[in-house]
Amino acid sequence: MKTIIEMKKVSKVYDLGDVAVNALRGINIEIKRGEFVAVMGASGSGKSTLMNIIGCLDQPTTGDYYLDGVNINDLSSNELADIRNQKIGFVFQVFNLLPRTSALENVELPLLYDRSGLAKDPRKGATWALNRVGLGDRISHEPHQLSGGQRQRVAIARALVNQPEIILADEPTGNIDTRASIDLLSVFQKLNDQGNTIVLVTHEKDIAEYAKRIINLRDGYIVNKKIVKKRRSALNDLENWQDEEEKIQVDYEK
């Protein structure tokens, strides 16, 4: 498989005047098309910083980042905008939905900024994406009318709507319960099965085991990269979960 994300000695320094925070220190990463990578690490280890750079939302202080073989440092801000629009779907840790705006209009957004001419009718596209994450019956709800998990799924629908090759999710399960997390991971696994490259941040070992590979960060360094040996299937887990729930229900009734 072809390499789609490649980082060479990438570092990120936040200069706060009197102190400089080294959020990333010489990161080398290679991610191939169709991979499902989980990024793990303690709080403050640089996970979000890394994701933002991968997602072209931020630029490295030093080092090179090649996306599909193109060095990001050579691109103009318009070209970066188009990459964010076409190639990358980003799911933020804090959702970042537009307030007072329906799920449908939130999800439409990337299609409205599409310049490729390939995008389908925004309404249709957004409805499709919302159905995809199981929110087909919530399209006119505004963020404040949705639960945390539902908001997260709207954010995922927005990331999917332009059918990007790469999906980046920064702790998408941080704010939702286990059941909803597994639900979400089943969506990611399905997308991955269809050929999307997925990078997901988490600090829960359980969640990381749904990925194919894990990268561990500490203090801006990569401490290790490993293949997941016993990969979990979200769909299976969901079924088991249902069985167990039924069992509890039965026990309770007895």
Next chain:
Amino acid sequence: MKWKNIFLIAFRSILKNRMRSLLTSLGIVIGVCSVIVMVAIGEGSQAKVKEQINSLGTNLLIIFPGISHAGGVSRGAGSLNRLSLDDAEKIAEEAKYIDAVSPMVMTGAQVIGGGNNWMTSINGVSIDYPKIRDWELASGEFFTEQDIRSRRKVAVLGKTIADNLFPGQDPIGERIRIRNTPFKVIGVLSEKGQNARGMDEDDLVLAPSTTVLYRLKGRRWVNMIFARAASADQMDAAKKEAENLLRESHRIEPKEEDDFGVRDQTEIIQMATETSRTLTLLLGAVAAVSLIVGGIGIMNIMLVSVTERTREIGIRLSVGARNTDVLVQFLTEAVALSLTGGLIGIMLANCVAFLLNRFTELNPVINPGIVLLSFAFAAVVGIFFGFYPARKASNLNPIDALRYE
């Protein structure tokens, strides 16, 4: 395709943030409206004075006693009362460029007649007065040269007086008493209606100048003299002539200054509108302040919403909006709000002007130049402050815009 989307986004954003949109436009509505109305009130009162003076008659010269500097028309005039009936007569007889002359002797008095009484003003004038004022008789006749010479106690009533003293009757031939002096009514003036200031022009009694001067006032001096130039292009000559004749009759040495003043209508209008011009200026200044306050209001709202808007821009940039997309969106929003605000302001100003005209003594005159100017100013203010947060935020990294607090 692309532009359509950006406009769609902009209009969605306006509708979604109704309060913010409303407050933004409101600043402009109030600013535009108050400037237009204030200036209209000022200009209205100026126009009124002008109209009033023009309604005195055409090609009119007014001769005031004393040295009538600007503003001295009404007040300073009384102090040096040095115009007599002879002066008026001399002009009437000798001037070539003046075809009608009338002294004006003014007094106020209670008029009793037909069992009623009425407080009004009594004007002593010459037979030329109706010609100068372009005023016709409704019935009866005007007094004659003979009446003036003999100081006859005859009176011509204004319509209001006739109606109030002799309701439903013909007053011609009736007797009235003015300050215990009996007068015979010989005519009734045609109706002039209200003048521009809302005063009833028909609320007066005309009588021979001599009668009023000697029998009612017991003085020698007249209040002023009205003279009419034979034609519009003879105004200057007529003025000069009147000045020379009066200097002659007042025996003023060549080096001495006039002890009277001859003013044509333009000068009178200038003097009279001076105060209302100051008023216009003052009102305009107040209004300009309110426009600026409106502008600051808009700025305030924009700055308050800047955090939210910067995050919004961060979201848009992160899903692939280019900074020009964001700028065009914000510009569209600002233009749309300012223009609607401006238009509503103009409409509101027209309504207010209409109501003022209808229910108050004010007659505002809306000045199209001011409409344009205030509209342009409001638009610039609205657009600038609508655009300002966008311009800053769209140049940020998406991640910095999202993190903005």
